[in-house]
Amino acid sequence: MVLYTSPFPNSFLSVLHSFSWALIFPCYWLADRLVGSFVPTTYEKRQRADDPCYFHALCIIITTPIYLALLVASLPFALIGFLLWSPLQSARRPYIYSRLKDKNHANGATLLTEWKAAGSGKSFCFGSANVCLLPDSLARFNNVFNTQARAKEIGRRIRNGASRPQIKIYIDSPTNTSISAASFSSLVSPQAGDNRTVNAGIKRTTSMEYKGDNCGSNNGEENREDKGGSAEPHEGEENSCIVRINGEENGHMSDTETDAVNGQARASGPAEPSLEGDAEISKTPNHKQKEGDSGSLDSCSASRESLVKVRVGDGTVDQSTVNNKLLYKASIMKKTSVRKKKHTDETFDHEISAFFPANLDFLCLQEVFDKRAAEKLKEQLHHYFEYIVYDVGVYSCHGCCSFKFVNSGLLFASRYPVMDAAYHCYPNGRGMDSLASKGALFLKVQVGSTPQDQRIVGYISCTHLQAIAGDTTVRCEQLDMLQDWLSEFRKSTSSSSTANPEELVAFDVLCGDLNFDNCSSEDKLEQQHSLFTHYKDPCRAGPGEDKPWAIGTLLDPEGLYDEEVCTPDNLQKVLESEEGRKGYLVYPTSKNHSSSQKGRKASLKGNGRRIDYMLYTEEGLYLEWKVEVEEFSFITQLAGLTDHLPVAMRLMVSTGEDDP
Numbered sequence: 116m117v118l119y120t121s122p123f124p125n126s127f128l129s130v131l132h133s134f135s136w137a138l139i140f141p142c143y144w145l146a147d148r149l150v151g152s153f154v155p156t157t158y159e160k161r162q163r164a165d166d167p168c169y170f171h172a173l174c175i176i177i178t179t180p181i182y183l184a185l186l187v188a189s190l191p192f193a194l195i196g197f198l199l200w201s202p203l204q205s206a207r208r209p210y211i212y213s214r215l216k217d218k219n220h221a222n223g224a225t226l227l228t229e230w231k232a233a234g235s236g237k238s239f240c241f242g243s244a245n246v247c248l249l250p251d252s253l254a255r256f257n258n259v260f261n262t263q264a265r266a267k268e269i270g271r272r273i274r275n276g277a278s279r280p281q282i283k284i285y286i287d288s289p290t291n292t293s294i295s296a297a298s299f300s301s302l303v304s305p306q307a308g309d310n311r312t313v314n315a316g317i318k319r320t321t322s323m324e325y326k327g328d329n330c331g332s333n334n335g336e337e338n339r340e341d342k343g344g345s346a347e348p349h350e351g352e353e354n355s356c357i358v359r360i361n362g363e364e365n366g367h368m369s370d371t372e373t374d375a376v377n378g379q380a381r382a383s384g385p386a387e388p389s390l391e392g393d394a395e396i397s398k399t400p401n402h403k404q405k406e407g408d409s410g411s412l413d414s415c416s417a418s419r420e421s422l423v424k425v426r427v428g429d430g431t432v433d434q435s436t437v438n439n440k441l442l443y444k445a446s447i448m449k450k451t452s453v454r455k456k457k458h459t460d461e462t463f464d465h466e467i468s469a470f471f472p473a474n475l476d477f478l479c480l481q482e483v484f485d486k487r488a489a490e491k492l493k494e495q496l497h498h499y500f501e502y503i504v505y506d507v508g509v510y511s512c513h514g515c516c517s518f519k520f521v522n523s524g525l526l527f528a529s530r531y532p533v534m535d536a537a538y539h540c541y542p543n544g545r546g547m548d549s550l551a552s553k554g555a556l557f558l559k560v561q562v563g564s565t566p567q568d569q570r571i572v573g574y575i576s577c578t579h580l581q582a583i584a585g586d587t588t589v590r591c592e593q594l595d596m597l598q599d600w601l602s603e604f605r606k607s608t609s610s611s612s613t614a615n616p617e618e619l620v621a622f623d624v625l626c627g628d629l630n631f632d633n634c635s636s637e638d639k640l641e642q643q644h645s646l647f648t649h650y651k652d653p654c655r656a657g658p659g660e661d662k663p664w665a666i667g668t669l670l671d672p673e674g675l676y677d678e679e680v681c682t683p684d685n686l687q688k689v690l691e692s693e694e695g696r697k698g699y700l701v702y703p704t705s706k707n708h709s710s711s712q713k714g715r716k717a718s719l720k721g722n723g724r725r726i727d728y729m730l731y732t733e734e735g736l737y738l739e740w741k742v743e744v745e746e747f748s749f750i751t752q753l754a755g756l757t758d759h760l761p762v763a764m765r766l767m768v769s770t771g772e773d774d775p
Contacts, residue, residue, distance in 0.1 A: 569616065
């Protein structure tokens with residue numbers, strides 16, 4: 116299958132489309148600004164409350180007539196542009212495939228060789244997030260604004276979090292399991308190529324300052340650790356380091372060690388400020404770095420409690436070594452009921468993390484509707500992901516029953532080469548959702564090859580279902596179509612036969628914003644859908660019941676800018692407690708209470724509405740291989756930038772022998 120690198124089959128249509136959009140854009144921009152000026156966010160309301168002269172109201176009185184006059188003047192040009200733009204959409208391709216052109220930072224081909232080296236198997240990490248990148252006037256109804264600045268900051272935070280080295284934590288005490296042996300959110304800072312064991316006494320968790328070279332570029336081959344230094348980690352895992360926890364039970368430090376850590380915190384100077392800041396981002400309150408903010412790994416401050424004391428051998432590392440080598444932000448787990456902790460009936464680790472997982476392999480985003488924001492986001496993500504599929508969907512009346520003004524909002528980023536891609540639009544959208552070409556994006560990626568030169572591939576699907584409450588039937592129909600499309604895509608892209616397999620399937624993952632949760636009484640039909648008999652949900656105990664550690668992914672928009680949750684570290688701390696979740700998450704709906712639960716202290720079902728899913732299946736995979744969940748995370752790194760919590764899952768594909 117040919118991947119489309121441009122939206123149109125020839126340059127003439129591309130130029131004609133650009134010309135038509137140039138005629139439409141002034142009218143679109145003015146309308147967006149005009150509507151947005153009458154929809155303030157809670158952050159803006161708080162700022163204006165301190166304005167005794169009503170300066171903003173005066174600005175609206177002056178600018179509104181100007182916007183209206185310019186809008187009326189631009190309408191004739193917009194109409195001409197629309198008459199050109201609409202028929203062109205019949206020739207438009209359903210997505211744009213972008214590959215990093217800088218060969219110095221491209222490492223997808225190198226990653227394919229790791230499967231041969233990893234004889235016992237390999238792990239893959241998947242992430243999903245709804246980033247709410249709508250036109251600014253529409254985004255304000257979700258209490259977020261400045262879409263262009265948010266897009267750039269979201270991309271920067273994701274790739275900074277994902278480009279961190281991976282840490283391996285091993286507990287010396289067999290009775291202490293509060294910190295797992297396979298953390299992918301915690302950090303340490305060895306020198307390049309250094310894979311040493313570090314004995315660490317850990318007090319509390321949050322962040323250590325990061326100032327690494329790999330945050331601004333792809334994880335090149337020169338940044339990978341020497342994998343021959345230890346026999347304990349899985350082979351083929353890059354940017355990893357081992358931390359051994361010793362000392363008192365439960366991982367606590369002695370009083371002497373605690374004093375030493377606090378002394379180091381006072382002695383340490385701030386890290387160098389980011390070189391990527393710009394005036395545009397400063398307009399948005401979400402990007403102000405505060406004490407303890409770990410959302411941006413190159414922030415200028417670090418809290419005292421976020422520092423970790425590191426020892427090598429029996430001696431203590433001197434201050435210069437700490438300042439030079441331990442400038443990574445970390446999110447090392449403390450022992451709580453919700454953060455990373457193995458339950459007696461659970462086979463994998465789970466946590467609330469202030470960072471996107473290190474060595475993130477695949478990323479699926481929803482609600483990337485704004486085209487300019489998508490370009491900014493793509494530019495940032497290309498510092499880490501080599502392959503990106505964006506601007507997914509159809510416009511006008513092409514391909515769907517009703518007129519589509521915006522695309523599907525789906526975006527996919529990968530470190531591994533994309534082999535095939537396909538998109539389908541849901542034809543049964545209703546209400547406001549019918550104006551967007553919501554659908555499903557299906558991808559086939561190559562993740563390695565066997566010594567016999569058989570390709571090792573994986574399937575990833577990303578979707579966004581009907582959002583309007585009460586449209587249960589619509590969502591169930593969309594889930595039915597999703598299953599049919601999944602099966603069709605697998606058959607159409609498979610080049611193997613049972614007798615002579617040319618490729619081996621390692622995983623099949625489905626993720627996205629499904630707009631229903633597993634606890635609401637109104638979502639019973641979706642909860643019992645046959646999709647969940649074919650795909651496994653790591654957070655689900657059964658229809659209508661989530662596992663105790665699973666939390667909601669839908670934040671209460673009214674509280675996005677509260678001091679308690681406006682930074683990743685703060686949001687992480689709040690969500691660790693039941694009272695915090697009741698105050699800042701939207702809870703499952705029922706007849707007894709409304710969906711807005713701000714400040715509610717009554718007993719509520721579950722831990723919030725979990726509408727963002729990460730599913731996987733063992734059906735259709737290579738029979739001799741086994742797929743298991745290693746870790747699952749709820750991520751707070753996009754605090755203040757979106758009203759959803761991203762989720763991440765790491766899968767281990769075990770071959771059971773050296774060669775498949």
